[in-house]
Each structure stands twice: as C-alpha cells, then as structure tokens.
Amino acid sequence: MIDMKGVHKTYSNGVTALNGVDVHIDSGEFVYLVGPSGAGKSTFVKMIFRGEKPSTGIVKVDNKDLSTYKERQIPRVRRKIGVVYQDFKLLPKLTIYENVAFALEVIEESPKVIRDRVMEVLDLVGIKDKARSFPDELSGGEQQRVAIARAIANNPKVVIADEPTGNLDPETSWGIMKVLEDVNSKGTTIIMATHSKEIVNTIKKRVIAIENGRIVRDEAGGDYGYEI
Amino acid sequence: MKYNTAKRHLREGSKNIFRNGWMTIASIGAVTVTLILVGVFLAVVFNLNQFASNIESDVEMSVYLDPTLAEDQVQSIQDQLESIDKVGSVTYSSKEEQLNQLMEDMGQTEWDLFEQDNPLSDTYIVKTSDPHDIASVSDEISKLDGIDKVDYGQGTVENLFAVNKYARIIGAVLIVGLVFTAIFLISNTIKITIIARSREIGIMKLVGATNSFIRWPFFIEGLLLGVLGAIVPVALVLGGYYYLSNNLTDNISIGFVEILPYAPFAFQLAGILLAIGAVIGVWGSVMSVRKFLKV
Numbered sequence: 001m002i003d004m005k006g007v008h009k010t011y012s013n014g015v016t017a018l019n020g021v022d023v024h025i026d027s028g029e030f031v032y033l034v035g036p037s038g039a040g041k042s043t044f045v046k047m048i049f050r051g052e053k054p055s056t057g058i059v060k061v062d063n064k065d066l067s068t069y070k071e072r073q074i075p076r077v078r079r080k081i082g083v084v085y086q087d088f089k090l091l092p093k094l095t096i097y098e099n100v101a102f103a104l105e106v107i108e109e110s111p112k113v114i115r116d117r118v119m120e121v122l123d124l125v126g127i128k129d130k131a132r133s134f135p136d137e138l139s140g141g142e143q144q145r146v147a148i149a150r151a152i153a154n155n156p157k158v159v160i161a162d163e164p165t166g167n168l169d170p171e172t173s174w175g176i177m178k179v180l181e182d183v184n185s186k187g188t189t190i191i192m193a194t195h196s197k198e199i200v201n202t203i204k205k206r207v208i209a210i211e212n213g214r215i216v217r218d219e220a221g222g223d224y225g226y227e228i
Numbered sequence: 229m230k231y232n233t234a235k236r237h238l239r240e241g242s243k244n245i246f247r248n249g250w251m252t253i254a255s256i257g258a259v260t261v262t263l264i265l266v267g268v269f270l271a272v273v274f275n276l277n278q279f280a281s282n283i284e285s286d287v288e289m290s291v292y293l294d295p296t297l298a299e300d301q302v303q304s305i306q307d308q309l310e311s312i313d314k315v316g317s318v319t320y321s322s323k324e325e326q327l328n329q330l331m332e333d334m335g336q337t338e339w340d341l342f343e344q345d346n347p348l349s350d351t352y353i354v355k356t357s358d359p360h361d362i363a364s365v366s367d368e369i370s371k372l373d374g375i376d377k378v379d380y381g382q383g384t385v386e387n388l389f390a391v392n393k394y395a396r397i398i399g400a401v402l403i404v405g406l407v408f409t410a411i412f413l414i415s416n417t418i419k420i421t422i423i424a425r426s427r428e429i430g431i432m433k434l435v436g437a438t439n440s441f442i443r444w445p446f447f448i449e450g451l452l453l454g455v456l457g458a459i460v461p462v463a464l465v466l467g468g469y470y471y472l473s474n475n476l477t478d479n480i481s482i483g484f485v486e487i488l489p490y491a492p493f494a495f496q497l498a499g500i501l502l503a504i505g506a507v508i509g510v511w512g513s514v515m516s517v518r519k520f521l522k523v
Contacts, residue, residue, distance in 0.1 A: 150435065
C-alpha cells in the first residue's frame with residue numbers, strides 16, 4: 001500500500017528531517033510510528049499525504065508514485081487518504097455534520113449519499129447525537145472522534161493519525177484507539193504516530209521507530225521502547 | 229461542476245454571511261460608506277458636466293448681413309450657410325425682430341425712435357453641431373460674399389471652453405481616484421475577514437478540496453457582501469435624487485440651472501453603484517483567498 005525508497009527530506013531552513021527512509025507497509029496493516037520529538041515522524045506521515053515533497057527518493061501510495069501527480073492533482077491524492085491530527089483541525093464554523101459532509105462534498109457525492117454516509121460514520125465513532133453541535137461545544141475526545149469520522153467518510157484506503165491522542169486524557173485515548181481498531185478491522189491501513197508508551201505496549205501492533213531521520217527499528221508486535 | 233456542487237457553493241457562501249457576524253458587518257459597512265461617497269460624487273460631477281454642456285450648447289453666432297442685399301441673395305446665403313458641414317441650425321432673424329429682442333432685453337423707452345430708422349441688420353443665427361467648432365465655422369462664414377460681420381462672443385467663448393475642459397479633466401481624475409480608493413478600502417476590509425479564516429482554508433485543502441472548490445463559496449460571499457453593501461447607497465441615490473429633482477427645480481429656479489432628469493439618470497447611477505459593489509466584493513474576496521490557496 002505504501003512504499004518509500006531512499007527518501008530524504010531537507011527543509012529550506014537546512015534542517016534534515018528524513019535521511020534515507022526505506023519502508024513497505026501492506027494493505028490493512030496497523031503501524032505505530034514512534035521516536036523522540038523532532039526525529040522525523042511528522043515529516044514521515046506528511047510524505048504520504050503529500051503535505052511535503054521528498055527532496056530525493058520515491059514515495060508510492062497504492063502503487064502510484066506521488067511525484068507523477070501534478071500540483072493541481074494533489075487533492076486527488078489526499079482523497080485516498082484520511083488524516084487525523086493531534087489538534088483535530090475541524091472547521092470551527094461548520095457543525096459536526098457539515099465537517100464530516102465536507103470530505104464528501106469535495107468528491108462531489110450526491111446529497112443523498114452524503115446524508116447517509118455522514119450519519120453512518122458518526123454512528124460508527126459514537127457521536128451521532130452531536131451532529132448539530134459546533135466543534136467548540138464538544139470535548140477534545142469528541143472532537144477527535146469527529147476528525148476520525150471525517151477521515152474515514154470517503155472510504156480511504158489509508159488513515160494517517162498524527163498523535164491522535166496527544167491532547168487527550170488516558171481514558172478518552174482508549175476510546176479513540178477502539179475507534180481506530182474498528183476502522184482497521186474493516187481493512188483500512190492505519191499509520192499512527194504516537195508518544196504513548198501505554199497504548200503501544202498494550203495494543204500490540206507493528207512498531208516503526210524513527211530517530212534522526214532514519215528507521216532504527218521495525219518489528220511486528222513491538223514495544224514502545226523509550227522511557228518517557 | 230455538478231449541479232449539486234453548485235448548489236452547495238451557493239448555500240455555503242450565503243451561510244458564511246451569517247456565520248461571520250461582525251466581519252460581515254464590517255465589510256458591508258466599508259462597502260456602504262465608500263459607495264455613498266462615490267454615489268454623491270458621481271451625481272455632482274455628472275450634473276456639473278451636464279451643466280457645462282448646456283452652457284456650451286447655447287453658444288451661437290450672429291451672422292450680420294450686408295444691408296444692401298436683395299431678398300433672393302439673402303435666401304442664397306441661407307443655402308450656403310446650411311451647406312457648411314459643421315453647421316447645426318440656421319435661423320433667420322430680420323432687423324425688426326432684432327430690434328424687438330433688443331428692446332425687450334434692455335427696457336423699452338429709450339429705443340422708440342429707432343423704430344423709424346432701424347440701424348440693425350438682418351441676421352442669421354447659426355449654431356454648430358459641436359459647439360467647439362464655432363471659431364472655425366465663423367472664419368469660414370465671414371469669407372462668404374454679402375456678410376457684414378460674424379459675432380460669437382470671440383474670446384469669452386474660448387475662455388468658457390477652456391474652463392469647462394479643465395473642470396472635466398479634474399472631475400474625471402477625482403472620480404478615478406475615488407473609485408480606486410473605494411476598491412482598495414473595500415478589498416482590504418474583506419481581506420482582513422478572510423485572513424481570519426486562513427486556517428480554515430488550510431484545513432479544507434488537507435481534506436482534499438480543490439482550489440476552485442474552496443474559491444466558489446468565497447466568490448458568492450464576496451458578491452453578496454458587495455450587493456448588500458450597495459443597498460443603502462442605492463436607496464439613498466434613488467430617494468435623495470428624487471427629493472432633489474423635485475425640490476431644486478421647482479423652488480429654487482436659478483434659470484439655467486437644471487439637474488439631470490430623475491429617469492434615467494438616478495437609475496443609471498444606482499446601477500453603477502450596484503455594479504461597483506458587486507465587482508469589488510468578488511474581486512476583494514477572490515484575490516484574498518488566492519493567497520491562502522498555496523498551502
């Protein structure tokens with residue numbers, strides 16, 4: 001599903017975030033991305049949804065080299081990938097319903113399909129009853145559920161979660177993990193960058209550790225491996 | 229673009245008007261204030277221009293005929309005058325009519341004795357189609373046989389034309405300047421309201437929205453802001469000009485001062501204001517969004 005070969009990324013300010021990354025992630029996998037702050041986790045996930053371009057190297061998603069997409073085709077790349085952020089990134093002036101519907105409006109689905117699908121995913125993440133609320137009326141955990149609902153609304157093959165539990169208390173975090181596991185069990189590939197030792201050590205999945213822009217460890221069912 | 233998507237853009241654009249509350253009011257306020265200024269100014273300048281044109285169109289020349297001419301020669305001069313290209317109208321005025329006119333203008337009594345022995349000449353009153361041609365036409369006419377002299381107020385008329393010309397240039401420059409100021413002011417206000425939403429635009433892009441998908445609701449919103457902002461200025465122009473045209477012409481009759489008729493001028497002016505509002509609203513909003521689309 002996702003292939004990277006010799007990916008380097010040096011930002012215009014001279015910081016090298018990725019320094020030769022090779023990785024293969026299969027369809028349907030659940031992968032944790034761990035490592036210290038500034039190690040390159042965020043840059044790694046940005047490579048996948050074309051938030052940044054690699055300086056050198058090849059990034060393939062669904063067997064298509066992302067560098068073959070023109071600038072104005074980028075939205076099409078992003079529609080295949082759902083992204084969940086630490087700070088949720090919900091549109092503050094849209095209701096919960098409208099936030100999720102937005103992801104379907106951009107692919108020009110018919111209003112009927114949108115209506116059904118939005119209620120379906122809101123039900124899936126367990127906040128159907130908040131559909132008419134605005135984001136700032138919801139708790140952090142609820143907002144993150146909305147973000148996940150939006151990310152999975154158009155049935156993407158990959159969901160990327162960049163520290164989805166980073167702003168949430170432990171109890172809420174488990175709820176979010178439950179939702180992500182549900183999504184994964186339906187065949188969606190999940191890549192999750194995280195700092196949560198507890199989550200990684202409890203819900204065992206493949207662990208990719210990044211340090212100084214390189215993959216230093218890649219093991220199925222691995223541990224978090226860092227002391228906090 | 230699909231029909232449903234177009235409907236969605238319309239819906240979102242109109243919703244934004246309400247959801248952005250104070251920002252909307254600020255933008256509409258900026259449009260309203262500047263358009264009122266532009267409207268009042270345009271009304272004044274167009275009327276002054278009309279006023280100047282009216283004065284210019286009153287410019288005419290008197291062609292005094294040689295008193296010894298026979299009647300058929302007088303007729304032939306009329307034909308010659310009318311055959312000149314730039315001549316608009318030729319009116320015959322006999323010396324008796326000239327005297328009556330003079331007596332009427334000056335007050336009757338002292339002129340009685342001239343009725344026996346009229347010293348004036350038979351005259352043709354000539355107007356040119358374009359008042360600015362009066363000098364050259366006058367030269368041409370004075371070369372004809374049987375013409376005593378031609379008088380169009382030489383000197384005074386040239387001064388009048390010069391004053392009008394500069395007044396028009398100044399008016400045009402001020403209009404252009406004011407419209408540009410309005411464009412700048414309005415688009416800046418709209419820009420501020422959109423900068424406040426730059427984060428939202430970034431999020432939309434991350435969710436996979438194309439640039440045009442993001443732009444369309446802003447286009448609609450800008451159009452609505454412009455049109456809503458034009459409502460008060462348009463009402464003011466229609467109402468205010470109606471009041472003026474009724475009261476100014478009836479009560480203060482300053483003789484030759486005559487403002488442009490309510491229809492169609494007030495409606496044209498209202499249309500111009502509405503168009504400026506709509507164009508600037510759209511322009512300000514689309515230009516501002518453009519900056520944030522390069523995420």
